[in-house]
Amino acid sequence: MKIYRIANLAILSLVLSIAFATAACAADNTVPGWDPAVLRDASTIKVMTTEPDAGEHWSNLWVVVIDGQPYVRLGDRSYVRIQRNTTKPYVKLKVADQEFDKVKVEEMPDMKDKVAAAMADKYWMDVLIRHESHPMVARLVPEAAPPETPSH
Incomplete structure (x- = not known):
């Protein structure tokens, strides 16, 4: 037994x-090259938005990683660009020497305090920046490019 x-x-x-x-x-x-550690170590990242009147624009943003997920805190100008983005909710993202064509910007208002604390820990200039308006805190979620279909 x-x-x-x-x-x-x-x-x-x-x-x-x-x-x-x-x-x-x-x-x-499943997104090749996506590594939150690279985002954690990056000083800034670049996101590209496309506005109907202005075209493509690259913005430099601070980024923090919390529990393996990257977050950004948007100021007024970046927030407006994200809202007017013709590819919304997606942006193109550059970090280090890599570029990601389809990264979803997910608004995460419940993470506002955690992101603010992480920004204060990572960036010494946050002592000034934290007092500015930040209408959005967002998580960045990469999406894999669809598989290429062979042309006949």
Whole structure:
């Protein structure tokens, strides 16, 4: 009887190990090159918006990473650009030597205090900037480019 319990426990452990490994692989980001550590270490990132009257515009933004997710805090001008962006909710993003064509800007008002604290920890100039208007805090979520379809 004891051998059956040990065997069942071994099988259960194996099944759980496989399930956890599969879940960990599924949680991996499928966007090639996307690495929150690069964003965490970056001084600034660039996001491109496209406005109907002004065309393309690259903005420099501060970025922080909280629990593996990158966040930005937008000032008035950046907020207006994001709102008028013709590719909304997506922007193009440059960080270090990489460029991502489709990054979703998800408004996250519940993260305002955490992002503000992280900005204060990362950027010494935040002692002045924190007093300016910041109408939006957003998480940046990359989306994989659709697979290319072969042309015939």
